[in-house]
Amino acid sequence: MNAGVRSPTLHDVAREAGVSLATASRSLNGSARKVNDAYRERVQAAAARLGYTPNLSAQAVAKGSTMTVALVVGDISDPYFSSIAAGVIGAAEESGFIVTMAVTARDSERELALVRALRGQRPRVLILAGSRTSDEPSQQALVAELTAFESTGGRVVVISQHELPFDTVLLDNYGGARRLAAELVGLGYRRFAVISGVPSLLTSRDRVLGFLDGLAEHDLTVPADRIVHTEFTRDGGFAGAVELLEHGIDDVELVFAVNDVMAVGAMSALREAGRIPGESIAVAGFDDIPTVRDITPALTTVQIPLIDVGRHAVELALAPRTAGGTEIPVETTVVIRESTPARK
Amino acid sequence: MNAGVRSPTLHDVAREAGVSLATASRSLNGSARKVNDAYRERVQAAAARLGYTPNLSAQAVAKGSTMTVALVVGDISDPYFSSIAAGVIGAAEESGFIVTMAVTARDSERELALVRALRGQRPRVLILAGSRTSDEPSQQALVAELTAFESTGGRVVVISQHELPFDTVLLDNYGGARRLAAELVGLGYRRFAVISGVPSLLTSRDRVLGFLDGLAEHDLTVPADRIVHTEFTRDGGFAGAVELLEHGIDDVELVFAVNDVMAVGAMSALREAGRIPGESIAVAGFDDIPTVRDITPALTTVQIPLIDVGRHAVELALAPRTAGGTEIPVETTVVIRESTPARK
DNA sequence: CGCGTGTGGGAAAGCGCTTACCAAGGAGTG
DNA sequence: CACTCCTTGGTAAGCGCTTTCCCACACGCG
CATH class of the missing domain: 1.10.260.40 (lambda repressor-like DNA-binding domains)
Structure with missing residues (x-):
């Protein structure tokens, strides 16, 4: 055999x-x-x-085109990415495409290398779900690579911000965070702390910005030492909360973490320090990943329809090309749960 | 352009x-x-x-072999699968392989169709992480398809039970559940209920069996009406708990759900019914997916090193072929957390 | 100085397909 | 019934690579 x-x-x-x-x-x-x-x-x-x-390879060379969608994510075991991936795979399969996946481990050098390697597959579509960063110098090389890919007939879709000159599924990070801030103020919160990702991470930056602007509308601010920057992961959230606790946050009423996994990590840290989430301190996150409605207290967050985001990305890629890049905006909606009870 | x-x-x-x-x-x-x-x-x-x-396709046809690993999972947004996928992708990339992924949505008809389609890619390796079921008639067709694949030089690795005549990463579901039962008895628990998946699901069946056998060693049993069968998902767990509550489980001390996402769903249902997990009722799960250490109460469970499982699968596939199929057994270890406090 | 040997470039034959292009037969038309 | 047009099977030329030969050349040796 x-x-x-x-x-x-x-x-x-x-x-x-x-x-x-x-x-x-x-x-x-x-x-x-x-x-x-x-x-x-x-x-x-x-x-x-x-x-x-x-033999699909043989067909591909004979026809000069493939039926594959290449998907680049930051970390497939992160529910944010895996939900998007589920949407991409679902939609791609419906259209008869197969999807290949690569993970950047949130490293933009690596992302560049991956894109380069993935081009070798001559996919019809390349979807970047890895979080965009701003100041990286490799960003330029990435754009060059992607442009070259498009000019040879491929389609590029990026998910998140419209920083790159390609079709985009636009997540309203700024607006969602801003609305979240407004709602929280409505619930009676006044003193906040923020656990953010590294400043160059666009997603994180926009969420912080939106949140602060939302507060500013009500003449509220967050002092600089109450905004900490950490990894965009569960452990980053934990570490961020620890850092805040060291700064002393006895009077802080609510901690906003820029994504749910960080919020979950932060809740654990707070709890260990004796600040009970939902009771002696409120916590809010962002993304609405599946698990957060089941944790205790259920997490207040901003919902992104992650599966749909993935689906939209492939729809965009399969639609006729338009000049200058189309955007599909995806709405984000605030979901108030027990982690942020109304303050009497 | x-x-x-x-x-x-x-x-x-x-x-x-x-x-x-x-x-x-x-x-x-x-x-x-x-x-x-x-x-x-x-x-x-x-x-x-x-x-x-x-052009990778052209290389593939010229060389007559590819550098791709095809991975079949049940549902990529389930942390169980996404963790395994992370391991597979990591190990595959280290060896210069690209991975393509398909999801069965836990449907074995669909799994068969996918395997058939994936063979067209002529992958070097085909990894099945979708949960095996027993009695399905399509099982036979699957084996035929996989055997044909192996006979044309491909490698097949299945993750979970050694039901299929291929290389296997063996998860000790039975033993883990059995040891869990023993530990729980040691903590003072005597009256149990079980939320299981559908009986044909091998993983589920083994875990239930192990658990019951573990109890039997201490002369304990679980009455048939305290074992419910539902979907292998969060919502299944929720529904299972609701069903148990309808049966009346006032005297039950601990609910064992056959996987963590089900346990999480069950906890929510119990809590809504006024039975507080970790206080008025204990809950245990299986898998140790990342989030369960951060929920409240932290979940007692059986840990499977999911990432390693994925890595092992590709190691196995890349190792020289052996007669009759190798097995890599993966140990499962009981992790006691706050959801099962010792009963005085 | 003749010969064997080794080195490394190039021509060309594939790999498994798709798809012009050709040709043969049948249908339609006046 | 002669002619054109359409249909549809087959032939062969690719697609972008790898790899087997072949061959020219340089070198070492007796």
Whole structure:
């Protein structure tokens, strides 16, 4: 069983069916050309008998195009990315595409290398869900690479901010955070702390900005030493909360973490320090990943329809190209839960 | 920019560098043949100038083999699968493989269709992480398909039970559940309920079996009406708990859900019904997905090193083939947390 | 100085497909 | 019934690579 029986080829099928290669090819895929039903059935029967599966690579080189979508994410085990991936895979499969995936581990050097490597697959579509950063110098090289990819017929879709000159699924991070701030103020909160990602991370920056602007509308501010910058992960959130606790945050009423996994980490840290989330301190996050409605207290957050985001990305990619790059804006909606009870 | 400038080919590079196709090919990939340094540099410079990326499909057809790993999961947004996927992707990338992914949505018909389609990619490795079921008739067709794949040189690795005649990363579901039961009895628990998946799901069945056997060792049993069968998801767990509550479980001390996401759902249902997890009722799960240490109360569970499971799967696939299928057993370890406080 | 040997570039034959292009037969038309 | 047009099977030329030969050349040796 080990040995090299090679897969049956179209040639084998044609011989088995007693027809030419061309006829075999035409009967097994939806070619424009019509083929006699009797022939087609013969070919299909032969294919089934032999267990023939068309070699996708060979098809790709013959046709000069593939049916693959390449997806680049930051970290597939992060629910944010895995939900987006679920949407992408679902939509891609519906259109008969296969998806290949690569993870950047949130490193933009690595992202560049991956994009470069992925181009070798000649995918029809390249979707970047890795969080964009601003100041990186590799950003320029990335744009060059992506532009080259588009100019050879590929489609690029980026998810998040419209920083790059490509089709974009736009997440309203700023607006969502701003509305969240407004609602929290409405609930009676006045003194805040913020756990943010590194400043160059666009997603994080926009959320912080929106939150602060939302507060500013009510003449509220967050002192600089109550805004800490950490990793965009659960452990980052934990560490951020620890840092805040060291600064002394006895009078802080609510901690806003720029994403849910960070909020979850922060809640653990706060709890360990004796500040009970939802009771002696409120916590809010961002994303509405599936688990946060089941934690205790359930987390107040800003919902992004992550699965839809993934679906939109492939819809965008499969739609006709437009000049200058289309944007699909995705709404974010504030969800108040028990982690931020109204202050009497 | 829209239009069809096609990607530069090796031919273009060769012309640009003033060498033959063969020399260009040899200098750009680690071929066995040596090529003069001066030539190689010329070729590399030309490739860089043109922005050449080798066409992986063409390479695949020329070489007759690819560098891809195909991964089949049940649901990528489930942390169980996404953690495994993270391991697979990490290990695959380290070995220069790209991974393509497909999701079965836990439907074994669909799994069969996917495997069939994935074979078209001629991947070197096919990893099945979708939960195996027993009685399905499509199981046979699956085995046939996978066997055919192996006989044409591919490698198959399945994760979970050794039900299929292929290399396997074996999760000790039975043993983990059994040890969990023992520990819980040690903590003073005597009256249990179980929320299980559908009976045909092997993973679920083994965990229930192990748990019951663990109890039996201490002469404890779980009455049949205290074992409910539901979906293997968060909502399934919720529904399962609701069902148990309807049966009346006032005297039940601990609910064991066969996986963590179900346990989390069950906790929410119990809490809504006024049974506070970790206080008026204990809950235990299985898997140790990342979030459960951060929920309240932190969940007692059986840890599976999910990332490692993914890594092992690709190691197994890349190791020399052995007769009859290798198994890599992965240990599961009981983690007691606050959701199962010791009963005085 | 003749010969064997080794080195490394190039020509060309594939790899498994798709798809012009060609040709043969049947249908339609006056 | 002669002619054109349409249909549809087959032939063969690619697609972008790798790899097997072949060959020219340089070198070492007796």
